[in-house]
Amino acid sequence: MQHDDVIWQVIRHNHCSYMAKIATGIFCRNPYNVTGICNRSSCPLANSRYATIRDHEGVFYVYMKTIERAHMPNKLWERVKLPRNYEKALEVIDKHLEYWPKLLVHKIKQRLTKMTQYRIRMRKLQLKVREKIMTVPRKEKKREARREEKAERAARIDNNIQQELVERLKKGVYPGEIVNIPEKLYNEVVEMEGLKPSPEEEEEEEEEEGYDELEEEEDMEDFGGFPTDELLEDDEYGGMDEDDEQNKRRKRAGSDVEGNDDKADRQRAEV
Structure with missing residues (x-):
């Protein structure tokens, strides 16, 4: 019991x-x-005699237990489905809890009212289009912060280099070639400040251009041009003539050897 x-x-x-x-x-x-x-x-x-309301996947149910089912835990709670209409749900509660304590029935109706209100609010919130809140892992936050710090340091270094370059260019520290300075950064600084190279640098550039032009002219003079069709034909016929002369020489040498052999045979016969 x-x-x-x-x-x-x-x-x-x-x-x-x-x-x-x-x-x-x-x-x-x-x-x-x-x-x-x-x-x-x-x-x-x-x-031992108790009732309540629970929400199961958007549907409300009245749960009731009595002392007669206390020895059966799997059948302890009796469940009754409530309609979606609020007034009809109240009628179902009054029908099934007609002889129950009035205070308990009043609390159940209050619970039904609250649950109906929050279900209406949930539907309204689902209809509204709102930004979805996403969680960001801590490791990712730390990694992004470190990358931002590195990028800021690199930007500061580039700005310092640009300022130093501008000051040195204005003072004329670089009369000749610039060594150990990024060429791209140097060009950006020159374009940004509108500075022109010194006259010595212009003379050196002109000398280099003239020297390159002279080398190109010498290479063009040494180059005899591409072979024409006539030259190719002459080379072919010339090769054929040389082959004919060699064949003739070989034939003459062979005939001379045969003549000498005949003379030797005749001398032997006379003896």
Whole structure:
């Protein structure tokens, strides 16, 4: 048998897993609690006859338990679905809780009112288009901060180099070639300040251009041009004539050898 007073004494004065004590009061985290407050009339564990309302995937249900089902934990709570219409839901509550304590019925109706209000607010918020809040990991934040610091340092260095270059160009520190200075940065500084190179630099550039032109002219003189069709034909016929002369020489040499052999045979016959 279930003894409500004994259960309440143990829960209230010893230990309860659902109890939450804070500065403003004592609350209950049990999902079946109708008010969320830890007291004798609202405790679902210390009342053998109890009812509440719960939300399951957007649908409201009335949960009721009685002392007759206390020996069957799997069938302890009887569930009744409530219609979406608020007035009809109140009629269903009055019908099923007709002989229940009036205070408990009043709390259930208050809970239904609050749940209906927050369901309406949820629908309105879903219809509104709002920015989605995304969480950023800590490591990513730190990495981005380090990259920003490095970029700022690099920008400061570039600005310092530009200022130093401008000052040196104005003082005429670089009469000749610039060494160990980025060429791109130097050109940007020159264009930004509208500075012109010194006359010595212009003379050196002109000398280099003249020297390059002379080298190109000498290369063009040494180059005889591409071979024409006539020259190619002459080369072919010339090669053929040389081959004919060599063949003739070989034939003459062979005939001379044969003539000498005949003379030797004749002398032997006469002897």
